[in-house]
Amino acid sequence: MTVLVTEATGTTGRRIADLLETAGADVRRAARSSSPGFDWLDPATHDAAFEGAESLYLLPPPATPDPAPVLAPVLERAVRRGLRRVVLLSAAAVERGTPGLGAVQDLVLGTVPEPSVLRPSWFTQNLLGDHLTARGLRAGEVVTATGDGRVPFVDAGDIAAVAAALLLDPAPPEPDVVVTGPAALSYDDVCAVWTEVTGRTARHRPVTVSAMTARLVADGMPADYAAVLAGLDGLIAAGSQARTSDAVLRLTGRAPHSVRDVLREACPVRS
Ligand SMILES: NC(=O)c1ccc[n+]([C@@H]2O[C@H](COP(=O)([O-])OP(=O)(O)OC[C@H]3O[C@@H](n4cnc5c(N)ncnc54)[C@H](OP(=O)(O)O)[C@@H]3O)[C@@H](O)[C@H]2O)c1
Structure with a gap:
């Protein structure tokens, strides 16, 4: 095949x-x-x-x-x-x-x-590498329009494992699979985990959706795409993205990785 x-x-x-x-x-x-x-x-x-x-x-x-x-x-x-x-x-x-x-x-x-x-859900890998959130964490301030809304960040490795299981299953796959990490975190929570794991302080600064759109455009994103992404922040702020699913455990047989797991794996160990 x-x-x-x-x-x-x-x-x-x-x-x-x-x-x-x-x-x-x-x-x-x-x-x-x-x-x-x-x-x-x-x-x-x-x-x-x-x-x-x-x-x-x-x-x-x-x-x-x-x-x-x-x-x-x-x-x-x-x-x-x-x-x-x-x-x-x-x-x-x-x-x-x-x-x-x-x-x-x-x-x-x-x-x-x-x-x-x-x-x-949102990739935990957004907290690493060149993503705007990751750059914010390293600079000590993450700016979003999510308020105190929560997100069940999911490891890209877990998404890949679910996708591979769906592609290889001899039976027809489920038509709609929501994939999340084990717990929903606010960006304040993310900053706290980042600070704990790396030893470097980061804080979350909430802004409005329109201010977030302008930040994304200033970072080089096309205006229509920036408006879509900032609008998703608004959905998080409204509380609609906080739910977790059992897809990783159900389809791969193992529990999903937490944000702390992924950051610990990726970040140098504190001395
Ligand atoms: N980040 C999140 O939190 C999140 C959450 C949920 C869903 N998603 C979804 O994840 C997707 C993006 O994932 P990502 O940002 O992680 O992608 P990515 O790592 O930036 O990878 C983009 C890939 O697409 C290829 N590519 C770019 N333009 C192409 C074209 N015209 N034709 C064929 N291939 C092309 C790139 O390789 P080449 O440059 O070599 O072509 C690369 O392999 C989006 O659809 C987004 O909605 C993201």
Whole structure:
């Protein structure tokens, strides 16, 4: 069975490709930087990537506000040529019938014989590397429009393990899988865990959604995408994103990693 993994150099894609290969699957890694290159926005690259693929880990093209019209002809053609199963990376905050990723959920559920929509909460890996939140933590101040709302941050490794289980299961996968970490934390809580693990103080400064949009734009994000992301902060502030799910334990057989686990693993041990 050939599994096509898009976003194969990204946060979840490379972890999923590694897990599938370890499990013995025939994996094809696809990204613009892979060889041969794969670009959702370049139809000339599609046929070679999808040739013989029965399963797909689907990450829509990043920073494309309306990906469904880009993806629809590619998926329809691939299904005619034998694609059966698609695990789509969406987000816990995105519901069917909404624009953008919501429309992609509808597309996959309506086009593919064995669809599964993976809806992770915010990645714990946002607290590491080059993400704006991570840079804020290292600088001592995290700015969000989440107020005291809470988020069940989820480890990208746990998301990958769930995706791999859904792709490899002999039975058709669950169509809608919300994936979370073990507990919902406010950004005040995150700063406290960061301070405990690293020994360096960080604080959370709440701002309004419009002020957050302006910060994201100032950081280089396109205005329409910045408004969407800051709007999600508003959902967190309203309390709608605090719920946890049992998907990691149920589908992988092990408990999800906490924020503290991931930070301890990634950060140098305090002397
Ligand atoms: N971060 C979160 O908290 C969170 C939470 C829930 C859901 N999500 C979802 O996760 C997704 C993004 O994940 P990420 O930020 O972690 O991604 P990422 O690590 O930045 O990876 C992006 C990947 O996409 C590839 N890529 C970029 N443009 C492409 C194109 N036009 N065609 C084909 N491949 C392309 C990149 O490789 P090349 O540059 O080589 O092409 C790379 O492999 C989004 O859909 C977001 O909604 C994120």
